[in-house]
Structures are given as C-alpha cells and as structure tokens.
Amino acid sequence: AQTVTQSQPEMSVQEAETVTLSCTYDTSESNYYLFWYKQPPSRQMILVIRQEAYKQQNATENRFSVNFQKAAKSFSLKISDSQLGDTAMYFCAFMIDTGNQFYFGTGTSLTVIP
Amino acid sequence: AAGVIQSPRHLIKEKRETATLKCYPIPRHDTVYWYQQGPGQDPQFLISFYEKMQSDKGSIPDRFSAQQFSDYHSELNMSSLELGDSALYFCASSPTGLTEAFFGQGTRLTVV
Numbered sequence: 001a002q003t004v005t006q007s008q009p010e011m012s013v014q015e016a017e018t019v020t021l022s023c024t025y026d027t028s029e030s031n032y033y034l035f036w037y038k039q040p041p042s043r044q045m046i047l048v049i050r051q052e053a054y055k056q057q058n059a060t061e062n063r064f065s066v067n068f069q070k071a072a073k074s075f076s077l078k079i080s081d082s083q084l085g086d087t088a089m090y091f092c093a094f095m096i097d098t099g100n101q102f103y104f105g106t107g108t109s110l111t112v113i114p
Numbered sequence: 115a116a117g118v119i120q121s122p123r124h125l126i127k128e129k130r131e132t133a134t135l136k137c138y139p140i141p142r143h144d145t146v147y148w149y150q151q152g153p154g155q156d157p158q159f160l161i162s163f164y165e166k167m168q169s170d171k172g173s174i175p176d177r178f179s180a181q182q183f184s185d186y187h188s189e190l191n192m193s194s195l196e197l198g199d200s201a202l203y204f205c206a207s208s209p210t211g212l213t214e215a216f217f218g219q220g221t222r223l224t225v226v
Contacts, residue, residue, distance in 0.1 A: 033213045043202055045157070045217035091156060095213055100162040100170035101147065102206075102215060107156050 002027045004094050006105035013082045014113050020067075021077045021108045023092030031097035034068065034075045039107075040088040048090070051075065082112045116140050118218035120205050126224045127195050135190040135221045139207030145169070146188040147215060148180060149204040157204060163188060195225045 003026045013019035025034070036048040051059045051068050058066050063080045079086055092105040119138040127133050139146050145164045149157040159172035163182035174180075177195075182188045192199060202222050206215035 035214070037217075042219075043151075044219050045204060045206070047214065047216070050214055097213065100145070100164060101159040101172060102149075102157075103159070104156045 002029070002094055002096065002099075002103045004092050004103050004105035006092050006108050008108045009106070010109045010111070012111040012113055013079070015082055015084060017082055018078060018080045019082055019110065021079075021090050021092075021110065023075045023077070023105055025073050025075065025092070025094050025103075027073070027094065027096065029096040032099075033095050033097070034066075035093040035095075035102070036064070036066070036075075036077045037091045037093055037104075038086075038088045039091060040085075045091075049077065079110075084112050084114060086110060087112045118205055118207050118216055120203075120218035120221050122221060123219065124222050124224075126226060128226055129195055129197060131195050131225075133192045133195060133223060135192070135203050135205075135223070137188045137190070137205030137207075137218060139186050139188070139205075140209075140216055143207035143209045143216070144186060145208045145210070146182055146186070147204075147206040147208075148174075148188070148190050149206065151202045151204060151220075153201070155201075160190070192223075197225050199223060200225045 032053045034051045038046045067076045089107045094103045147162045148160040151157045160174040162170045166182045180190045202220045204220045206217045
C-alpha cells in the first residue's frame with residue numbers, strides 16, 4: 001500500500017521569506033512520481049512541481065524547489081521569496097509508475113503574512 | 115491552452131435524488147480520474163479510466179457509477195444521494211506517457 005504523510009496541518013510565513021513544507025511517503029515500489037499540488041481558496045488544484053523517483057537531481061520551478069531524499073522517502077517543498085498569492089492548501093501526492101491513481105497527503109495550509 | 119472542463123460547476127440536489135457529473139478531458143488525454151474532496155479533507159480517489167476502460171477503483175460507493183465515452187469524456191453518476199455525498203468532485207486527465215494530472219475546477223455538489 002502507498003501512503004503519503006504531511007505532518008504540518010498549518011504553517012505561516014512572512015512575505016518574502018522562505019518556508020519548507022514536509023512530506024514523507026511509504027511504498028515498496030521503485031519507480032514512482034511525486035508531486036506538490038496547490039489548492040488556493042478557489043479550490044482549483046494546480047500542479048506546483050513534479051519529481052521522478054529515478055532522477056537524483058531535485059526539481060525546481062522558479063521559486064519552488066524540492067528536497068527529494070529517496071532513501072528516507074522524504075519529499076519536501078521549499079518556497080522562496082514567499083508571495084501573498086502562495087497562500088493556499090498544499091498537497092503532496094504520489095503515483096507509482098504503473099499506477100492509475102494519485103495518493104494524496106492530508107495537506108498543509110500555508111498562510112503568507114504581509 | 116485547453117483545460118479540463120467539468121460541468122456543472124455547482125449542483126444542489128435533495129436526498130435520494132440522482133446526479134450526473136460530466137468531465138471533458140484535455141484533447142488527446144486518454145486517462146481520466148475522479149476524486150471526491152469533502153470539506154477540509156484531502157482528495158479521495160474514486161475511479162479512473164484509460165482508453166474508455168476502467169483502470170483503477172478506489173473508495174467509490176456502489177451507488178456511484180462512471181464511464182468514459184468514445185470521445186473520452188467521462189460521466190460520474192450518483193444515485194440515492196446522501197447528505198454525506200456533499201463535496202467537491204474533481205476530474206483530472208493525463209496523456210499517455212506523462213505521469214501528471216491536470217485537474218478541472220471541480221463540481222461542488224450540495225445534497226440537502
């Protein structure tokens with residue numbers, strides 16, 4: 001069975017500061033993909049960043065980067081230069097290479113404080 | 115760019131009624147996923163389709179059924195609605211060879 005754990009239900013950060021959201025997962029599979037999705041108040045699910053497990057290099061998308069530790073099964077999201085528009089619920093998600101469903105964590109509610 | 119289209123955006127039904135939610139995936143996307151997200155909850159996987167065949171099934175009640183049609187759009191049919199079915203229902207699609215889901219804006223179902 002695959003599980004995704006986000007141990008921080010709520011976090012806050014000052015505007016322009018950096019924040020890191022934690023995610024751990026459990027799987028016996030070797031080929032899989034990890035994602036961070038953002039869900040703002042509009043409740044639209046927006047893909048923030050994606051990481052292939054076979055890639056050692058951490059994914060980066062502008063102000064968003066991940067720290068992927070495969071051995072530790074850890075996949076944290078770092079948001080640099082936080083902006084008010086980053087305020088949202090952030091979900092860590094996982095999919096195995098041959099799978100047909102995404103497994104979501106319980107989410108971290110991030111508030112960026114002006 | 116075209117996105118995943120869900121209709122209706124909002125739906126209010128009474129208990130024991132039936133609801134049909136529609137999802138139009140991004141063109142050339144052959145996989146569709148359905149998720150249910152209750153208030154303050156993480157998305158729960160219901161069902162997925164690949165090339166018009168059911169490919170995986172999650173915690174979908176027997177009262178619910180879904181299918182993917184020849185034009186790749188999908189419909190989620192929900193019967194004997196219960197108050198607990200009130201939720202945001204997401205559809206997502208992905209193309210072959212890319213493990214990434216693009217989500218629609220969701221259908222907010224309220225059962226009264």
